[in-house]
Amino acid sequence: MAEFTTLEHENLNSVVYGALCDALMQGRFQPGDRLKIRDLAEQFGTSVTPIRDAILRLANDEAITFRSPRDIRVAGLSENRYREIRAIRVRLEGFAAETAAQVATSADIQALEQILKENEAAIADGDRLRGTQLNQAFHFRLPQIAGLPVLTTILRRLWLQMGPHISDAYLAGGRAMIDHHYPVVEALKRHDPAAASMAIVDDILLGGKPILERIGAVVPGAERSA
Amino acid sequence: MAEFTTLEHENLNSVVYGALCDALMQGRFQPGDRLKIRDLAEQFGTSVTPIRDAILRLANDEAITFRSPRDIRVAGLSENRYREIRAIRVRLEGFAAETAAQVATSADIQALEQILKENEAAIADGDRLRGTQLNQAFHFRLPQIAGLPVLTTILRRLWLQMGPHISDAYLAGGRAMIDHHYPVVEALKRHDPAAASMAIVDDILLGGKPILERIGAVVPGAERSA
DNA sequence: ATAACATACTTGATGCATCTTTTTTGACGT
DNA sequence: ACGTCAAAAAAGATGCATCAAGTATGTTAT
Numbered sequence: 001m002a003e004f005t006t007l008e009h010e011n012l013n014s015v016v017y018g019a020l021c022d023a024l025m026q027g028r029f030q031p032g033d034r035l036k037i038r039d040l041a042e043q044f045g046t047s048v049t050p051i052r053d054a055i056l057r058l059a060n061d062e063a064i065t066f067r068s069p070r071d072i073r074v075a076g077l078s079e080n081r082y083r084e085i086r087a088i089r090v091r092l093e094g095f096a097a098e099t100a101a102q103v104a105t106s107a108d109i110q111a112l113e114q115i116l117k118e119n120e121a122a123i124a125d126g127d128r129l130r131g132t133q134l135n136q137a138f139h140f141r142l143p144q145i146a147g148l149p150v151l152t153t154i155l156r157r158l159w160l161q162m163g164p165h166i167s168d169a170y171l172a173g174g175r176a177m178i179d180h181h182y183p184v185v186e187a188l189k190r191h192d193p194a195a196a197s198m199a200i201v202d203d204i205l206l207g208g209k210p211i212l213e214r215i216g217a218v219v220p221g222a223e224r225s226a
Numbered sequence: 227m228a229e230f231t232t233l234e235h236e237n238l239n240s241v242v243y244g245a246l247c248d249a250l251m252q253g254r255f256q257p258g259d260r261l262k263i264r265d266l267a268e269q270f271g272t273s274v275t276p277i278r279d280a281i282l283r284l285a286n287d288e289a290i291t292f293r294s295p296r297d298i299r300v301a302g303l304s305e306n307r308y309r310e311i312r313a314i315r316v317r318l319e320g321f322a323a324e325t326a327a328q329v330a331t332s333a334d335i336q337a338l339e340q341i342l343k344e345n346e347a348a349i350a351d352g353d354r355l356r357g358t359q360l361n362q363a364f365h366f367r368l369p370q371i372a373g374l375p376v377l378t379t380i381l382r383r384l385w386l387q388m389g390p391h392i393s394d395a396y397l398a399g400g401r402a403m404i405d406h407h408y409p410v411v412e413a414l415k416r417h418d419p420a421a422a423s424m425a426i427v428d429d430i431l432l433g434g435k436p437i438l439e440r441i442g443a444v445v446p447g448a449e450r451s452a
Numbered sequence: 453a454t455a456a457c458a459t460a461c462t463t464g465a466t467g468c469a470t471c472t473t474t475t476t477t478g479a480c481g482t
Numbered sequence: 483a484c485g486t487c488a489a490a491a492a493a494g495a496t497g498c499a500t501c502a503a504g505t506a507t508g509t510t511a512t
Contacts, residue, residue: 053279090378154314
C-alpha cells in the first residue's frame, strides 16, 4: 500500500494564513503594526471566523502578539531575541547544509544555481521584494534537499518572526547577502558537509549584521504571544 | 520605565490548548486517536469555538493532523520523522546545555538536583506519569537556565509531537532515562559546556532507543497538518 | 480653556445556527 | 454472505449575533 501525504485542505483559514505568512516574510508589515480582524475580513472578503483562525495560528507562531486583550500587533524583536534566533539558525541551517552536502543530486545543485542566477538579476534590477524572496528560497532549499521537513517548519517560524525586520535591513546589506551563497553551492558540489555548514553559518552571521544594527532602535513590543 | 512581560490572556482557548498540550505531553493520547470538537466542548463545558481555536493551534504545531476534512487525529510519527526530531534535539538541547553550563547559578543547580531527587522517588513509586513529567521538566530546565525562550518554544513543539509515543516507551526505558541526567548536572557544576552538551546528547540518543523500537509498529498517519 | 465625566464606538471572545461534505448504516439485490 | 447504493447522522467550516472591555469622543462644569 502506497504512502500518501495528507492532502491540503484548502480551508479559508489556510488561505488567509498563507497570505499573511507571505506578507510577513516579505516584510510587508512593520513591527508593531496593528491587525484588525474585521478589517482583514473585509479585505479578504470572508467573515471574521477564518481571519480569527489565521490570526490565532500566527499568534501561536509568535509572529504576532496580543499587546492587550483587544490589540493585535505584529511582534517586535528584541536584540536578545534576535541573537537567540540567529544562534538557533546557525545550528539548524548548519545541520541542514551538512546533510544536504551528503545527499545533493546534480538536479538539486542546478536548482540552487538557478535561484542564485535569478537573485543576481533581482539585485541588478533593484527588485528588493524579489531579492528577499529568493534569498529565503535559497535558505529553505537546503533543508528541503536534505529531506528535513521538521527543520523546515521550525525555520519557517523563525523567518516569520524575522520578516518584518529583514526587509528594512536588506537594502543596507545589499549584495553582500548573496555573496556567501556561492561557497555553499561549491561545498555541495564537492559533497563537503563541513564546508557547506561553515559557508551557511558565515552567511547567517555576516548577513545578520545589518539586521542587528537596525533592531536596537525599533522594539515596540518584543514579547510573548497568547 | 520597567519592562513588563505581556500578561497572559487567560482565554478559554488558551486554557483548552494548555490542557490538551499537557495531555499530549503526558502520553494520555495515543497516536491516531480521534478528537471530536463537539465531544471536547462538552467535556470542557464550553462552546465549540474555543475548542476549535485550540485544535487549530495544535494542528499548527503539527501535534494533531486532519487526516481528512472532517477527521481530526493525534499525529503519528514515522521513524524518519522521529530520527529527524532526535537529530534536531541533539543540536538544540546541546546548545542549551552548553549555554546553561556557562551561566548556571547554584540555585539553578539545586533546582535541577531537586528535580532529579523527585524523579528518583517517582521511579521508586512506579509513578510513570510523574516520572515522565519530571524527565520533561529536567530537559526544559536547561534552556530556561540558559535564558533561551525561543529554543524552549521549539522544544515544546517537538515534545508535543513525541508525547503520544514516549509514554509507551518510558516503561521499557525504565531507570536508564534518568541515569544520563547526573553527568549533566555535574558538568554544569564544573561550568564545562562541552561535557554538558555531550551528556545531554547521550541522554537523548540512548533514551530515545526504546521509542525508536516501538515506532516501527505504530504509524497510523505520520504526515502534514492543515 | 481645561479637566472630568458620560456616552457612543471599537474590537476581540464566545456561543450558536446553518451549510456542505463525509461517514456510517442498513436495506436490497446478487 | 457479500457488495452496492441510498438515506440519515455526524462533523468541521463558515457566518453572524451578542457580550464585555477598552478607547475615543463630546459635553459640561469650573
